[in-house]
Amino acid sequence: MANKGxxxxxxxxxxxxxxxxxAGVAGAKIGLSTSSGGDLAAIAADRGLTGDQAEGALRTFVxxxxxxxxxxxxxxxxxxxxxxxxxxxxxxxxxxAVFSPDAWQGYGYGTDQGDTVLDEGSDPAKSDxxxxxxxxxxxxxxxxxxYDGRFLYINDRANGRIxxxxxxxxxxxxxxxxxNLQTSHGGCFVxxxxxxxxxxxxxxxxxxxxxxxxxxxxxxxxxxxxTWLAIDQETGRFVKDKSFQIELPPYTQDLADAGKLSSxxxxxxxxxxxxxxxxxxxxxxxxxxxxxxxxxxxxxxxDFLHIIDWQKAEAFVGSxxxxxxxxxxxxxxxxxxxxxxxxxxxxxxRNPHGVDVNPTGDYICIAGKLDPxxxxxxxxxxxxxxxxxxxxxxxxxxxxxxxxxxxxxxxxELGAGPLHTQFDDKGYAYTSLFVDSAIAKWSLGPKAGHDAxxxxxxxxxxxxYNIGHLVTAEGDTVSPDGRYxxxxxxxxxxxxxxxxxxxxxxxxxxxxxxxxxxxxSDTPIGVGEPHYVxxxxxxxxxxxLRLYEPGTDPMTWSRSPFAIAAGEERIERQGQDxxxxxxxxxxxxxxxxxxxxLGDTVRFHITNIEQTPDATHGFAIPGLNIQASIDPGEVVxxxxxxxxxxxxxxxxxxxxxxxxxxxxxxxQVAP
Ligand code: RUQ
Ligand code: CUA
Ligand code: CA
Numbered sequence: 047m048a049n050k051g052x053x054x055x056x057x058x059x060x061x062x063x064x065x066x067x068x069a070g071v072a073g074a075k076i077g078l079s080t081s082s083g084g085d086l087a088a089i090a091a092d093r094g095l096t097g098d099q100a101e102g103a104l105r106t107f108v109x110x111x112x113x114x115x116x117x118x119x120x121x122x123x124x125x126x127x128x129x130x131x132x133x134x135x136x137x138x139x140x141x142x143a144v145f146s147p148d149a150w151q152g153y154g155y156g157t158d159q160g161d162t163v164l165d166e167g168s169d170p171a172k173s174d175x176x177x178x179x180x181x182x183x184x185x186x187x188x189x190x191x192x193y194d195g196r197f198l199y200i201n202d203r204a205n206g207r208i209x210x211x212x213x214x215x216x217x218x219x220x221x222x223x224x225x226n227l228q229t230s231h232g233g234c235f236v237x238x239x240x241x242x243x244x245x246x247x248x249x250x251x252x253x254x255x256x257x258x259x260x261x262x263x264x265x266x267x268x269x270x271x272x273t274w275l276a277i278d279q280e281t282g283r284f285v286k287d288k289s290f291q292i293e294l295p296p297y298t299q300d301l302a303d304a305g306k307l308s309s310x311x312x313x314x315x316x317x318x319x320x321x322x323x324x325x326x327x328x329x330x331x332x333x334x335x336x337x338x339x340x341x342x343x344x345x346x347x348x349d350f351l352h353i354i355d356w357q358k359a360e361a362f363v364g365s366x367x368x369x370x371x372x373x374x375x376x377x378x379x380x381x382x383x384x385x386x387x388x389x390x391x392x393x394x395x396r397n398p399h400g401v402d403v404n405p406t407g408d409y410i411c412i413a414g415k416l417d418p419x420x421x422x423x424x425x426x427x428x429x430x431x432x433x434x435x436x437x438x439x440x441x442x443x444x445x446x447x448x449x450x451x452x453x454x455x456x457x458x459e460l461g462a463g464p465l466h467t468q469f470d471d472k473g474y475a476y477t478s479l480f481v482d483s484a485i486a487k488w489s490l491g492p493k494a495g496h497d498a499x500x501x502x503x504x505x506x507x508x509x510x511y512n513i514g515h516l517v518t519a520e521g522d523t524v525s526p527d528g529r530y531x532x533x534x535x536x537x538x539x540x541x542x543x544x545x546x547x548x549x550x551x552x553x554x555x556x557x558x559x560x561x562x563x564x565x566x567s568d569t570p571i572g573v574g575e576p577h578y579v580x581x582x583x584x585x586x587x588x589x590x591l592r593l594y595e596p597g598t599d600p601m602t603w604s605r606s607p608f609a610i611a612a613g614e615e616r617i618e619r620q621g622q623d624x625x626x627x628x629x630x631x632x633x634x635x636x637x638x639x640x641x642x643x644l645g646d647t648v649r650f651h652i653t654n655i656e657q658t659p660d661a662t663h664g665f666a667i668p669g670l671n672i673q674a675s676i677d678p679g680e681v682v683x684x685x686x687x688x689x690x691x692x693x694x695x696x697x698x699x700x701x702x703x704x705x706x707x708x709x710x711x712x713x714q715v716a717p
Contacts, residue, residue, distance in 0.1 A: 118131045118579050123575030133532065145176070153675075164177065180205075186236070210222075246272045270294035270299045306523075394421060421457050536551060632709075664697075
């Protein structure tokens with residue numbers, strides 16, 4: 047429980063340099079001369095900074111032209127986007143458009159790229175053409191359990207979908223509307239060699255033909271699904287024909303994680319509504335608070351950790367027999383999953399939240415929002431219990447339940463409302479405490495290098511406020527770095543100047559190299575509500591481009607059939623289709639006047655023929671909802687059926703050059 051003994055670290059030494067104590071910064075001049083002759087300690091004192099605050103500023107500042115050591119990819123919540131921040135500077139580097147249109151990136155405003163991704167990502171049999179999502183759990187592709195920096199996957203909590211962001215150009219290349227999932231919360235992870243990306247259902251779906259079932263038939267007609275999406279290793283795309291699902295009871299499957307190293311081949315999913323409650327607080331005009339889900343879904347003392355052997359599932363699907371097809375997806379029926387050893391349950395304290403596998407794969411750490419303990423299950427115990435069929439019984443659907451005392455290794459009391467756990471390189475775990483607004487640091491067991499001090503709370507750090515997820519550097523891989531931790535706090539309350547009634551969230555950066563851990567900075571997040579996040583060493587993003595090859599179609603990574611070079615610009619009429627092969631370069635379009643007729647379809651094929659990094663051009667047409675962003679070397683296609691006569695002033699939206707305002711033209715639509 048006690049903090050580690052005093053340790054004179056470099057932070058203390060630096061603290062002394064800038065005057066140390068929180069009482070103020072006095073005197074000592076830091077060993078750096080500034081061009082203004084400034085005294086850093088005096089500056090800190092003048093600004094009213096404590097020594098710790100001044101140190102936080104010095105430790106996190108990254109000068110222009112130098113780069114952050116880490117990037118974090120944070121979900122943007124119901125903004126539908128993904129946020130990229132540098133660490134330790136905590137500066138926003140990019141917002142990647144994923145499930146929602148974004149005009150800056152020309153995503154969802156008439157181009158073949160964004161519109162195609164968004165349209166293909168809405169199964170018309172399931173929903174309308176969706177134009178938003180609730181990004182939740184990002185997962186970077188892995189090789190041997192390490193981030194490899196190739197692709198990033200992120201689920202849509204709202205609509206049961208998943209997207210692939212290509213980390214070569216930081217653009218969303220595919221959205222997949224997962225069959226049989228209506229919603230999906232925390233069930234997104236990649237397996238250690240990116241064999242599969244996993245996504246599971248949250249609210250179960252009726253498996254009736256009509257898609258409707260009365261809630262009174264919840265147990266009979268509703269099912270959850272654990273989905274294993276195969277990945278094309280070249281493109282990063284989902285390959286539906288090689289993917290499969292495992293049918294699950296309607297228990298509200300929640301957070302999930304992949305086994306690794308000693309638990310490789312397994313997947314773990316928490317569940318919380320084994321009561322199969324369906325709510326219904328109003329009956330015949332009477333209100334019955336006792337029927338609320340928060341009461342009825344918390345009755346059981348234990349819910350079930352789902353343990354899935356995905357290699358067995360893969361073999362079962364490969365054998366072909368006993369596999370059903372449901373809405374185009376291969377499904378292993380529940381009876382087969384429990385009969386073939388693909389699915390086991392283990393009791394877990396009621397209504398758990400996070401399930402996180404430690405870097406060695408030995409410990410499966412479960413945090414329960416209603417239980418002050420982290421419950422640690424060991425993979426050795428789980429495997430032994432499965433081998434010896436050490437069951438306490440089966441659930442109503444026939445799934446074998448492992449004996450709790452056989453699989454539980456330890457419980458560690460952490461505090462109120464534990465949610466999610468991340469890991470460092472020294473065998474410690476860090477768990478967010480939502481109710482306490484704190485982070486608990488605790489030790490794992492012998493397999494993680496802790497023996498005499500196994501499974502003990504080390505310290506807690508107050509956080510501001512209501513922390514949800516947290517992330518440590520590469521903290522869900524086989525080799526975390528420690529170093530930094532970011533707390534993703536749901537409420538900021540008083541941490542920032544008032545900006546209206548909808549408050550930003552707060553990312554707090556924490557230094558893990560000091561003992562005790564120290565807070566380095568606060569960063570307001572004014573773009574949506576981040577959930578989970580991945581922190582990767584920047585130098586692992588080896589494939590990131592600053593410039594496309596001339597004529598590239600980013601969707602295929604090949605030369606676009608519509609690409610042109612300078613001098614090849616032309617307009618070709620084919621019946622009602624007017625093909626405009628246009629180039630964009632500073633500071634003009636060629637051609638810049640397009641003469642069309644009412645009823646034509648104009649097919650713009652625009653090549654940015656520049657080969658200067660950063661020389662992006664835009665292409666907007668007023669009143670027609672057209673906005674493209676065309677990066678150097680890129681080809682963008684826009685199909686526009688002209689159902690309105692007029693003279694439309696096209697222009698470049700990106701301030702590309704001194705004569706940017708001259709970069710304009712006319713689209714003539716003669717009646
Ligand atoms: S789980 S509301 Cu990521 Cu804590 Cu989502
Ligand atoms: Cu091109 Cu502005
Ligand atoms: Ca429950």
